[in-house]
Amino acid sequence: AQKITQTQPGMFVQEKEAVTLDCTYDTSDPSYGLFWYKQPSSGEMIFLIYQGSYDQQNATEGRYSLNFQKARKSANLVISASQLGDSAMYFCAMREVSNTGKLIFGQGTTLQVKP
């Protein structure tokens, strides 16, 4: 069974608008971390934001915020005020304490920002 599911293969957003990228996960481990990475066409995987399973508040980093709904096992990424440079592939990933060293990735969502 897939542990990380990103159901949106591709998305479009108008410049300056907000966009939500969906991510659901499956784990029986009570301790886990959730990550979002951005991968532009150049190839580099850029770390955006992290949410721990015990964190009470949603993580925020600049224009990025993570909408963490633990009961629903979802960790959606919200990008506010989209910019043309936000066009990229976005990966949601999970790391379980019991799965030392392994980062499990979703299939990714390609975001295109329209001018």
Next chain:
Amino acid sequence: DTEVTQTPKHLVMGMTNKKSLKCEQHMGHRAMYWYKQKAKKPPELMFVYSYEKLSINESVPSRFSPECPNSSLLNLHLHALQPEDSALYLCASSQGTSGSGETQYFGPGTRLLVL
């Protein structure tokens, strides 16, 4: 500073060649990783080194041989590769491997083409 460097950026090799990929980080991280990524797919973990010792080998064919000469350097030696090994090879590092919150920082990758 969260920089991981990789050389070369691009590599073309024949099936009988021997080549090496190099990865370097100066963040004091004690865990380093090699991933393989095909186009429009998530990265696939290949190897994990923790404190300079190989801790995870994801059943990678022996034509890929990792090496960790010291805590800052990670090499991937390539020999007798197949055309299907053509991919983006990403290196990453993290503080350690013991926690669910260990963020992995990625390098820009090496684009490998096997002819």
